Amino acid sequence: MASGGRFAAGDEGPIVSRNLLHRLVVALLLGIAMAMAMVRAEHSDHGYGGHELTGHGRYLGVPPRQPPPPPPSQEALLAAAIKDERVTTYVLTQNVDLTTSLPMVSRPSFTVRGMCGKDGRRRCVINGMNKYRGFVANYSSHVALSLINLEFTGLRAVDDASGGAAAAVDGGRLTVKNCVFRSNKVGRGGAGGAVLVQDGSFDISGSAFEGNAAGDVGGAIFFGSDASGNVSATKFKSNSAMAGGAVYAKEGKVNFHAVDFSANRARARGGALFLTVTESVVSKTRFNSNSAGQSGGAVHVYLEFLNTTFCSDTSFNRNTAAKDKSSSKVSIAGPEGDKSRVFFCAAKVPSGVGYEGPDSRVATGCKGCKPTGR
Numbered sequence: 001m002a003s004g005g006r007f008a009a010g011d012e013g014p015i016v017s018r019n020l021l022h023r024l025v026v027a028l029l030l031g032i033a034m035a036m037a038m039v040r041a042e043h044s045d046h047g048y049g050g051h052e053l054t055g056h057g058r059y060l061g062v063p064p065r066q067p068p069p070p071p072p073s074q075e076a077l078l079a080a081a082i083k084d085e086r087v088t089t090y091v092l093t094q095n096v097d098l099t100t101s102l103p104m105v106s107r108p109s110f111t112v113r114g115m116c117g118k119d120g121r122r123r124c125v126i127n128g129m130n131k132y133r134g135f136v137a138n139y140s141s142h143v144a145l146s147l148i149n150l151e152f153t154g155l156r157a158v159d160d161a162s163g164g165a166a167a168a169v170d171g172g173r174l175t176v177k178n179c180v181f182r183s184n185k186v187g188r189g190g191a192g193g194a195v196l197v198q199d200g201s202f203d204i205s206g207s208a209f210e211g212n213a214a215g216d217v218g219g220a221i222f223f224g225s226d227a228s229g230n231v232s233a234t235k236f237k238s239n240s241a242m243a244g245g246a247v248y249a250k251e252g253k254v255n256f257h258a259v260d261f262s263a264n265r266a267r268a269r270g271g272a273l274f275l276t277v278t279e280s281v282v283s284k285t286r287f288n289s290n291s292a293g294q295s296g297g298a299v300h301v302y303l304e305f306l307n308t309t310f311c312s313d314t315s316f317n318r319n320t321a322a323k324d325k326s327s328s329k330v331s332i333a334g335p336e337g338d339k340s341r342v343f344f345c346a347a348k349v350p351s352g353v354g355y356e357g358p359d360s361r362v363a364t365g366c367k368g369c370k371p372t373g374r
């Protein structure tokens, strides 16, 4: 505004004319620049490609266009959704090969639903590449995590004390529907090769666990301290651990309905299932060809305070206990004098049930069984 002020004053002729000339030149240059910008805009409006415009862009000092960045990977999109607290449901449409473990889930509610294949009905595979772990939610987050129509394979938690390589919920709720867990593994001191739920609740249905392993307990699943829930219409095949080849439940409540346990193996007790201080009703369930290195070819129960009931529609076939052969089906242990029992909903207690101790803790009874399970 300084020169404008001087021009308006009108008392310095030569300066004014020089200023005028200067302004004219500036105006002319501006005019040229604007005209060229318009030409460029027109080119853009007509949809010319980036390459055709490069020349103009250079001339006007605009940097040439960069090639578009590659689209983010399925893994990156999933990780971003896990971190974005506004996302409550994430629909996966392609398989994911992990290159790192998934980030921690910490929000009230998060659902991952697989919709793969042409019709979106196939399970989407999350592959841990035998190195990385899957979903983890801990105490502070109180998450309700739901996993639907997914396959988890090759997930790993190698940390000695960790568990649940595919999904670990500590202080929350885990829902699993129509999922497959295959060849997931936790390390030497680990509990729950595929899934761990602690201090929370769970509902696992319509799923399959095959070939999962834990160095310590619960080859497929570990339910710990105060976890309560249901496992239904689910298969456990060829899982292995030190104790509880498929499932290990401790100090909680778990019901099994229409579950198929086959060829699971424990190096010590409970070829398929190990229940310790846990209330449980087992209905319409099959235990076939499970094995234990010591006792309880199919099931080992450590009884204290809480009862376990096997309904009459539950069957045991070809299970074996290598050391205590008389407990090919179920072995029972627990402190003396305790009033809790293992009940069989039958006319009499079947053979293949052994008690490790002086007093028998087995009885007949049907509490918790549906009328059809009698």
Ligand SMILES: *[C@@H]1O[C@H](CO)[C@@H](O)[C@H](O)[C@H]1NC(C)=O
Residues within 6 Å of the ligand: 104, 105, 106, 138, 139, 140, 141
């Ligand atoms: C639990 O999750 C929160 C939130 O992500 C995190 O800050 C905290 O370190 C986690 N705690 C443990 C014990 O992993």
Ligand SMILES: *[C@@H]1O[C@H](CO)[C@@H](O)[C@H](O)[C@H]1NC(C)=O
Residues within 6 Å of the ligand: 201, 202, 203, 228, 229, 230, 255
């Ligand atoms: C387990 O199933 C029973 C009966 O179907 C239901 O009442 C209960 O709420 C379920 N438990 C959990 C934790 O979902």
Ligand SMILES: *[C@@H]1O[C@H](CO)[C@@H](O)[C@H](O)[C@H]1NC(C)=O
Residues within 6 Å of the ligand: 305, 306, 307, 339, 340, 341
């Ligand atoms: C377990 O069974 C015993 C013996 O029938 C009974 O006295 C007790 O109340 C039962 N406990 C529970 C928690 O249902």
